[in-house]
Amino acid sequence: MRHKKVLIVLVGVLLIGIATGSSLFAWTLQDAAKPYSGVTIKATGWARPDVWALQKMSPKFEKLTGIKVEWEIMPWIESRPKELLDFASKAGEYTIVTTDLIWLGEFVGMGGLVPFDKFLGNSNLVDPNLDLDDFFAKNLEGYSTWGGKLYGLPGSAYVHLLYYNKEMLRQAGYTRPPDTWSQFKKMAAKLTNSPKQYGIALQVRRDEHMTCDWALNLHWAFGGQLLDEKFYPQMLTPEGIEALTYLTSLRQYGPLGVAAFGHDETVMALAQSTVGMIEEWSSFCPPLLDPEQSLIVDDLGISIVPKSIKSGKRIPVFGGWSWGVNAYASEKEQDATYLFIQWAFSKEMAPAWVKLGGTPSRKFVYEIEELKKIAPYFDILVKSLPLANPIHRPRFAEYPAISDVIAINASDAFIGKITPEEALRRMNVEIYGIMSEAGYYTGKKELVQ
Amino acid sequence: MGFRSGSPSHPSRVNVGILLLLPTVLILLFIGIFPLLFAVYTSFHTYYLNRPELGQPFVGFNNYLTTFANPFFWKTLGVTGKFMLLTLPAEFLLGILVAVIMSKNILGGQVIRVLLITPLTVTPVVIGLIWRLMYNPQFGVINFFLGSFGILPIDWLGGAQVSLYSVAIVDIWQWMPFIMLICLANILAIPTEYFEAAVIDGASKWAIFRYITLPFLAPGLVAVLIIRTADVIRTFDMVYIITRGGPGTTTELVSLYVYRLGFKIFDLGHACAISILLLFATIVISQVYLRLFYREI
Numbered sequence: 001m002r003h004k005k006v007l008i009v010l011v012g013v014l015l016i017g018i019a020t021g022s023s024l025f026a027w028t029l030q031d032a033a034k035p036y037s038g039v040t041i042k043a044t045g046w047a048r049p050d051v052w053a054l055q056k057m058s059p060k061f062e063k064l065t066g067i068k069v070e071w072e073i074m075p076w077i078e079s080r081p082k083e084l085l086d087f088a089s090k091a092g093e094y095t096i097v098t099t100d101l102i103w104l105g106e107f108v109g110m111g112g113l114v115p116f117d118k119f120l121g122n123s124n125l126v127d128p129n130l131d132l133d134d135f136f137a138k139n140l141e142g143y144s145t146w147g148g149k150l151y152g153l154p155g156s157a158y159v160h161l162l163y164y165n166k167e168m169l170r171q172a173g174y175t176r177p178p179d180t181w182s183q184f185k186k187m188a189a190k191l192t193n194s195p196k197q198y199g200i201a202l203q204v205r206r207d208e209h210m211t212c213d214w215a216l217n218l219h220w221a222f223g224g225q226l227l228d229e230k231f232y233p234q235m236l237t238p239e240g241i242e243a244l245t246y247l248t249s250l251r252q253y254g255p256l257g258v259a260a261f262g263h264d265e266t267v268m269a270l271a272q273s274t275v276g277m278i279e280e281w282s283s284f285c286p287p288l289l290d291p292e293q294s295l296i297v298d299d300l301g302i303s304i305v306p307k308s309i310k311s312g313k314r315i316p317v318f319g320g321w322s323w324g325v326n327a328y329a330s331e332k333e334q335d336a337t338y339l340f341i342q343w344a345f346s347k348e349m350a351p352a353w354v355k356l357g358g359t360p361s362r363k364f365v366y367e368i369e370e371l372k373k374i375a376p377y378f379d380i381l382v383k384s385l386p387l388a389n390p391i392h393r394p395r396f397a398e399y400p401a402i403s404d405v406i407a408i409n410a411s412d413a414f415i416g417k418i419t420p421e422e423a424l425r426r427m428n429v430e431i432y433g434i435m436s437e438a439g440y441y442t443g444k445k446e447l448v449q
Numbered sequence: 450m451g452f453r454s455g456s457p458s459h460p461s462r463v464n465v466g467i468l469l470l471l472p473t474v475l476i477l478l479f480i481g482i483f484p485l486l487f488a489v490y491t492s493f494h495t496y497y498l499n500r501p502e503l504g505q506p507f508v509g510f511n512n513y514l515t516t517f518a519n520p521f522f523w524k525t526l527g528v529t530g531k532f533m534l535l536t537l538p539a540e541f542l543l544g545i546l547v548a549v550i551m552s553k554n555i556l557g558g559q560v561i562r563v564l565l566i567t568p569l570t571v572t573p574v575v576i577g578l579i580w581r582l583m584y585n586p587q588f589g590v591i592n593f594f595l596g597s598f599g600i601l602p603i604d605w606l607g608g609a610q611v612s613l614y615s616v617a618i619v620d621i622w623q624w625m626p627f628i629m630l631i632c633l634a635n636i637l638a639i640p641t642e643y644f645e646a647a648v649i650d651g652a653s654k655w656a657i658f659r660y661i662t663l664p665f666l667a668p669g670l671v672a673v674l675i676i677r678t679a680d681v682i683r684t685f686d687m688v689y690i691i692t693r694g695g696p697g698t699t700t701e702l703v704s705l706y707v708y709r710l711g712f713k714i715f716d717l718g719h720a721c722a723i724s725i726l727l728l729f730a731t732i733v734i735s736q737v738y739l740r741l742f743y744r745e746i
Contacts, residue, residue, distance in 0.1 A: 255586065256587070257585065257606055259604075259606075259607035259696035260692065260695060261607075415607075
C-alpha cells in the first residue's frame with residue numbers, strides 16, 4: 001500500500017514535469033551560465049559590419065548570464081599575428097579565437113584551439129537547440145573542421161557576389177549584369193568614362209586582398225588550380241597566364257589608385273557611384289543597403305559571379321570565419337566562452353544578427369521572408385554557396401607564406417613591373433620552396449589542405 | 450658609514466654605489482641586451498613560431514647565407530637605399546635653409562616655429578592615416594588642390610613610378626623640422642662677433658654661411674645624420690599604414706620585409722638574421738659618417 005502511494009506520487013511528479021515541459025527539466029542559458037557568472041571573456045573580431053553587429057548583441061548575453069564580454073575589434077591583417085602570439089606565449093588572453101578558414105590548420109597545429117568534443121559532450125553546456133545540422137555543411141566543414149574534429153562554430157557566411165549599379169548599367173545600354181568574364185570586361189570598358197566614372201573597382205592591395213579576391217579567384221575561374229594532388233604548384237600554366245593577363249588588363253577600367261584598394265575602398269567606390277561593378281564578399285552587402293553609407297540603395301543589383309567561357313563554370317570565392325575557444329584560457333573561461341559562441345550563433349539569435357548586419361551560416365534564416373526583404377542578397381548567397389570552391393585557398397600552416405608570394409608577384413604584374421608569365425614563374429618556384437621546406441614532398445607532412 | 454668617512458675607493462662606498470646602479474643595469478640588461486642576445490641566438494636557428502612541429506634546430510650561418518642569396522632581400526635594400534637618398538638630402542637641405550631663415554627676426558617667427566614642429570609630435574600611425582586620406586586620388590585634398598590649377602589627378606599610392614616619392618614626401622614633411630630645430634639651436638649659439646667681423650670684412654652672405662655658420666653646424670649635423678640614417682633604416686609604421694609596401698614591391702623597405710618575415714610568415718630565424726645585419730650596417734655607416742664628416746670646430 002505504502003509502495004503504491006510512493007509510486008502514485010512519483011507518477012504525479014513525472015506527469016507534472018511533462019505537462020510543464022521545459023520549466024522543470026529544460027536547459028536554459030541562465031542556468032548553464034550560473035557557475036560562470038562574473039567571468040570575463042574576450043572576443044576578437046575584424047572591423048567589419050558582421051562583427052560590429054555581434055558586438056551590439058553581446059550586452060544581451062551579459063545581462064542573461066552575468067558573464068562579461070570584452071571586445072577587441074581589429075583589422076583583419078592584425079588578427080592572426082595577435083592570436084598566434086597569444087598561443088605562442090600561452091597567455092590565453094583572447095578567449096574567443098576568430099579563425100579565418102585559412103588559419104584553421106595553423107591554429108590547430110599550434111594547439112591553440114579546444115576541440116569542441118569537450119563542450120558538446122557536456123550536457124550542462126550544450127543547448128538542446130544547437131542543431132549543428134542547420135549550419136551550411138560547407139561552412140561547418142570549411143570554417144571549423146580539421147582532421148575530422150570540430151574546433152568552433154561557423155560565423156559569417158562569406159562568398160563572393162557580383163554587385164552592380166543598375167542605373168549605371170542601364171545608361172550604358174545593359175539590362176542585365178555580365179554573364180561571363182568576357183562580358184564583364186566588355187561592360188567594364190563601356191562603363192568607363194575617366195575621370196568621372198569607372199567600370200569596376202578591384203580589391204587588389206598587395207596582401208590577401210590580391211591573392212584571395214582576384215589572383216586565385218580568376219586562376220580557378222579560368223580553369224587553373226593552385227596545387228595538384230601531390231601539392232606541386234600549378235601557377236605557371238596556360239590557364240594561369242590567361243587569368244593573370246586578364247586581371248592586369250582590368251586595371252585600365254578601375255579608378256586611379258585601384259592598385260592600393262582594399263575592401264573598404266572597393267565597396268565605397270560602388271556606394272558612391274564612382275564605379276559600375278564590384279565583386280565582393282556577401283558580408284559587405286549591408287553597408288551598400290544603408291542609405292547613410294550608400295548612394296545606390298535603390299539601384300543596387302546583386303548577382304552570382306560571371307562564368308568562364310571555356311569551362312562554363314561559375315566559381316564564387318569561398319571564405320568565412322569561425323569562433324573557437326582558446327586552449328590556453330582557464331577552464332572556466334573556456335566554458336563561458338563556449339556558451340557565448342553557442343548563443344551568438346544560435347538559431348534564436350540568427351534573425352537578430354541579420355537585422356543588425358550579419359550573414360549567419362544558419363540555413364533556416366535564409367528562408368525567412370521577412371529577412372529576405374531587408375537582405376535582398378539572401379537568394380543569391382544561397383545559390384552561390386554550393387558553387388564555391390572549398391579548396392580555393394588551402395587551410396594549412398604554409399598558406400600565409402604562399403599567399404604572400406602570390407600577392408607580391410601578382411601585384412608586380414598588375415602594375416606592369418613584370419610580365420604575368422614572369423610573375424607566375426616566380427610563384428611556382430617560391431611556392432615549391434615553401435612546400436618542399438615544409439616536408440610535403442618527402443612524406444614528412446600529410447597532404448591535407 | 451661609508452658615505453661619511455670612506456674615501457672613493459673605500460669598499461663599503463663602492464658596494465653602495467654598485468647597489469644603487471644595479472637596478473638600472475638590470476633593467477637595461479632586461480630590455481636592451483637580453484633581446485639583442487636572443488635575436489642573435491634566434492638568427493642561428495630555424496624558428497617558425499607557427500610551426501612548432503619543426504622545432505628550433507641549430508643551423509649555423511644558414512639564415513645569413515640564404516639571406517645574402519635571396520634577391521628579394523637585395524631588392525628591399527635597394528628600395529631602402531633609394532628612400533634614403535630621396536629623404537635625407539632633402540630633409541637636411543630644407544632643414545638648414547629653414548633654420549637660417551628662422552634665425553632672422555621674421556614676422557610671426559614664434560608661431561611658424563610651433564607650426565613647423567607639429568609633425569614631430571604626431572605619431573607615425575596617425576601621420577600615415579592622414580596622408581593616406583590626403584593622397585586619395587578621388588577624394589583627397591592634394592588632387593583637389595592640384596585640380597584647381599588644372600593639373601590632372603595623380604595616382605599617388607597606386608602608381609609604380611610615384612608611390613616611393615609619395616612616402617618620401619611624408620617622411621620629409623615629418624622629419625625636416627627635427628633637423629631645422631637642431632640647426633636653429635646651433636645657429637643661435639654662434640657668437641654674433643663672428644658675423645659682425647665678417648660683415649665688416651665685406652664677406653658675402655654665402656661666404657658667411659660657408660665659413661662661419663656651416664662649421665658650427667657640422668658636429669650637430671653629423672649626430673643628426675647618424676640618428677636619421679638609423680631612423681630611415683628602421684622606418685616602418687608610416688609606410689606600412691600608407692602603402693603596406695605596395696603596389697608591387699615599390700615601397701617595400703627592408704624593415705617591412707623583416708616585419709613580413711617575422712609577423713606574417715613567422716620565420717623568426719631569418720627575420721632576426723636580417724635585423725642583426727641591419728644593426729651592423731647602421732654601426733658601419735655611423736663610423737663612416739664620423740670619419741668623413743666629423744670635424745672639431
